[in-house]
Amino acid sequence: MKAQTRLFLLVFGVLVAACRSPQLEITRPTPTPTPLPAAVLTPDTSLVRYRPEPIVGQLVLTTQVAPDGTPRDERSSVPVGTQQLYLAVRVTDVPSGTRFVAVWVRGTEELGRSERQIDQPLAGPQWIALALPNNLTLRAGDYVVRLYQDDRLVDSIVFWVGDRRGTLTEESATLVFSDAPPSEGSPVRAREVFPEGTTQVIAILLDAPSDTSTTLWSRWTLDGQVLTERGADEVTMPFVRTFTLSRVDGLAPGTYVVEIFADQRAIARGTFRILGATPTPTPVETAASVEEVRIVETIDPGTGTPVGAGVREIRGPARVYLALFVRDLQPEDTLEIVWQRAGTVVSRQPVSGLSLSAQWIVLPFDVAHEANNGPVTYAVTVWLNGAAVAERTLVVTP
Secondary structure, three states: OHHHHHHHHHHHHHHHHHHHOOOOOOOOOOOOOOOOOOOOOOOOOOOOOOOOOOEEEEEEEEOOEOOOOOEOOOOOEEOOOOOOOEEEEEEEEEOOOOEEEEEEEEOOEEEEEEEEEOOOOEEEEEEEEEEOOOOOOOOOEEEEEEEEEOOEEEEEEEEEEOOOOOOOOHHHOEEEEEOOOOOOOOOOOOOOEEOOOOOEEEEEEEOOOOOOOOOEEEEEEEOOEEEEEEEOOOOOEOOEEEEEEEOOOOOOOEEEEEEEEEOOEEEEEEEEEEOOOOOOOOOOOOOOEEEEEEEEOEEOOOOOOEEOOOOOEEEOOEEEEEEEEEEEEOOOOEEEEEEEEOOEEEEEEEEEOOOEEEEEEEEEEEEOOOOOOOOEEEEEEEEEOOEEEEEEEEEEEO
């Protein structure tokens, strides 16, 4: 009996010791979580209303303005001794910080400047007035006032003081071009085309009265952009005046237009060309295109698309929209929208930096009221990378 008891106690002790021995831990691999797909946020480009600069709609010369800047009369001439005169400018959606400057000029002489800094944004169309400087008294003659926006020429108005003189007319003067000054007794070597590398071109005004009391000056334009304005050279021959443009490194190739003015009255105009490897800007290689152009009165506020057919005639004042349907537009592509009123450029709107596969671009334009002038034709030209791709016209009635 005692032997059985000892055997039981021995087996029991072995079992207890086995239970107290350390256990081996089994490490199971932790499953790697499957990452969720990254969410790509695509900006919504369904609405594209890109207007990089304020719109200047109309310039008016006036002797009276309302408290809000609205002109109370419209003048093209004023009496001698006038001291109260304003350039009234109709602008739209002007951001703060924009600076407008009116430069008052007689012939090639700058008489004074009027400045207006926009401290608070101007929403919607409204007038601003730039007054003739207080120290100026206008004597008889022709004048021009030029409007600059942030040092960029926007437009100008020509006006005269007193009785307008007519000692020179456009029919009385002839303009030719040469690379050498004329000499008395020798024929003028007139040319219309100059070779690449030409360093000097002289505009020669023939049949010009030597005793004219007006100031003669010239405006030189290269491929549609104003290049410079220059006064007349020293008089060396009777009835002949010259205007010289020279560059040591050669004149740029392209088509030049030269206008000669007596004060602010154009009396002659001529064109010449300088040859070169690239006479015009090389178009950017691109697949971009402008497939449709419309002038409309309304756009869909939700989609930014034009509503209705294009308009051809409208009564001012009014806001219209130029709607362009573009395809494959890249950031390096440049669109430029140029508005002209009766042949004079009133607005340039560059558009660049956009990436659009197929999209409408809508740009607003404010049409001014045409008071007592009858119907006026506006023309808008669409340029893509330096090439004109579309043109539309709009007749504005009073």
